Amino acid sequence: AQKITQTQPGMFVQEKEAVTLDCTYDTSDQSYGLFWYKQPSSGEMIFLIYQGSYDEQNATEGRYSLNFQKARKSANLVISASQLGDSAMYFCAMRTSTGRRALTFGSGTRLQVQP
């Protein structure tokens, strides 16, 4: 079975600082992908970043980077230089090669950026 755990229900960060949102996963598959989504208060789910299990380098997309530690089964999202518009729910998700086509999601972390 696949499982995603996000242990931080809520986080605060000062504007312009970096923040790390934690995500651990559990799977017995060797091939899998990890995704992060952002959900602002408007409700839409915005895809941020993807990391494949065989990718040797940590994924980066602009101010987002993924700190992938395979042995520890963690895939933490790092947001650099936080902005007020980063305030949102953030979800970590996983899909495995042998699992179903859907993503399994964590419970999410609510990030609030303070001025």
Place this chain on the structure above:
Amino acid sequence: DVKVTQSSRYLVKRTGEKVFLECVQDMDHENMFWYRQDPGLGLRLIYFSYDVKMKEKGDIPEGYSVSREKKERFSLILESASTNQTSMYLCASRTGQSSNSPLHFGNGTRLTVT
């Protein structure tokens, strides 16, 4: 850009009613999904479809059914709505061409069952 459109943003229904939630995508994606989102629980998969007329149960299919008669449209049906089905419902689609491809979501339907 992929567009996933859910027919209603807000719905209020009565207990026992049959409820249809509609979802349409415009990118010819093979895979479509219905999730429900509840505080503290994240997104939970109800059903998904990988082709026309094909469907598979997700983690919480009880009380729901789905229909996919055309590739672009995936409907979620609450056979007899109950108050514990009050939730945010999110539809998503994904291409089947790549295992790396993300899900593209609609804006959600917030359903209240009274």
